[in-house]
Amino acid sequence: MSVGSQVNREPVTVAVVYFDRAPMFETAVPLNVFGTPDATGMPVFDLFVVAGEQGTLTTSGGLVVEAPFGLDALADASIVVLPSWRDPAERPPEPALAAIRAAHAHGATIVSFCLGGFVLAATGIVDGRRAVMHWFHAPTLAAMYPKVSVDGDALFADDGDVVTAGGTGAALDACLHLVERVRDRHTATAIARRMLTAPRRAGTRPQLLYTAPSSTGSSARLSDVMAFAMDHITEPLGIDELAQRARMSRRSFDRHFRDIAGMSATRWLSWQRVFRAQQLLRDSGEPIEDIAHRAGFASGLSLRRQFHRHLGVSPQDYRLRYGRTA
DNA sequence: CGACTCATCCGCCATC
DNA sequence: CAGATGGCGGATGAGT
Numbered sequence: 582m583s584v585g586s587q588v589n590r591e592p593v594t595v596a597v598v599y600f601d602r603a604p605m606f607e608t609a610v611p612l613n614v615f616g617t618p619d620a621t622g623m624p625v626f627d628l629f630v631v632a633g634e635q636g637t638l639t640t641s642g643g644l645v646v647e648a649p650f651g652l653d654a655l656a657d658a659s660i661v662v663l664p665s666w667r668d669p670a671e672r673p674p675e676p677a678l679a680a681i682r683a684a685h686a687h688g689a690t691i692v693s694f695c696l697g698g699f700v701l702a703a704t705g706i707v708d709g710r711r712a713v714m715h716w717f718h719a720p721t722l723a724a725m726y727p728k729v730s731v732d733g734d735a736l737f738a739d740d741g742d743v744v745t746a747g748g749t750g751a752a753l754d755a756c757l758h759l760v761e762r763v764r765d766r767h768t769a770t771a772i773a774r775r776m777l778t779a780p781r782r783a784g785t786r787p788q789l790l791y792t793a794p795s796s797t798g799s800s801a802r803l804s805d806v807m808a809f810a811m812d813h814i815t816e817p818l819g820i821d822e823l824a825q826r827a828r829m830s831r832r833s834f835d836r837h838f839r840d841i842a843g844m845s846a847t848r849w850l851s852w853q854r855v856f857r858a859q860q861l862l863r864d865s866g867e868p869i870e871d872i873a874h875r876a877g878f879a880s881g882l883s884l885r886r887q888f889h890r891h892l893g894v895s896p897q898d899y900r901l902r903y904g905r906t907a
Numbered sequence: 908c909g910a911c912t913c914a915t916c917c918g919c920c921a922t923c
Numbered sequence: 924c925a926g927a928t929g930g931c932g933g934a935t936g937a938g939t
Contacts, residue, residue, distance in 0.1 A: 832917090832930070832931095835915085836916095845917090879938075880938090883937085886937085911938105913939105914936090916934095917934095918931105920930095
């Protein structure tokens with residue numbers, strides 16, 4: 582996909598794939614951005630909403646969605662968006678995966694947001710490559726797809742034929758980035774302005790720049806504590822301290838944490854530290870020992886052990902394969 | 908690599 | 924009664 586100096590006014594074909602019981606909010610983001618005409622009122626994109634599977638498509642709350650196109654429409658798309666998926670534990674249907682692989686093989690750019698990243702990972706397209714995922718789901722994705730280099734830190738990443746983004750807000754950033762890529766910055770700004778959204782953010786901005794004040798309810802207090810832990814990942818964090826911060830007994834903290842994150846607190850912390858180390862290994866040439874410190878590991882030995890345990894690769898090998906500094 | 912130490916964490920169960 | 928809570932203890936696993 583080349584964007585030459587000559588402006589191309591042909592609408593770019595975008596297919597947005599929707600699955601049954603998938604979150605609607607992330608799906609609405611590309612429909613909004615890619616469905617908005619440019620400043621002159623001309624459509625920038627040809628938008629196809631595609632049913633990712635047979636049968637009735639519903640949203641949470643029981644709203645029924647009718648997608649006008651089937652999977653064969655992916656063959657004509659320049660951009661295929663996978664905005665969401667219902668359940669990380671469930672493998673997406675094979676016909677959809679095959680259609681996405683075929684579209685990618687024909688040169689389409691594949692875009693995933695948040696849970697849609699689980700669909701992208703299931704296609705195998707990002708094996709051995711980087712995929713950005715919402716920090717909350719990143720450990721699960723990495724555990725399910727060891728060949729994928731999961732990034733739980735960035736907002737989104739543009740790797741050319743694959744664009745991956747974290748949560749809902751990052752989906753908006755990634756969509757505007759795509760508008761800029763296929764058209765120009767002016768058009769992206771015009772669409773952003775019409776949607777009354779903030780100016781575009783770079784994909785490398787960390788996902789957690791600020792943390793909301795805590796609310797009541799055990800799951801809200803837990804996500805506050807998770808955000809706190811990510812902000813203080815370089816410090817040694819005891820589970821007792823985190824439980825206290827969540828205003829729960831140690832036993833309840835352990836129980837709720839496993840319910841929500843699908844793993845124990847130390848294991849989750851370990852994943853987050855490995856993610857931070859991955860980012861530092863990619864983007865800096867610092868010695869492993871320094872990176873271990875900056876990612877919150879007690880020592881280089883500790884980093885090496887955890888890194889290999891989680892990703893099956895040593896930090897050095899990882900840097901050789903993905904590092905920016907050649 | 909193995910031995911030692913210590914935090915973790917999950918099943919069990921009484922209690923709220 | 925149903926569901927959430929939290930203390931206990933032993934298996935596990937990480938750090939030294």
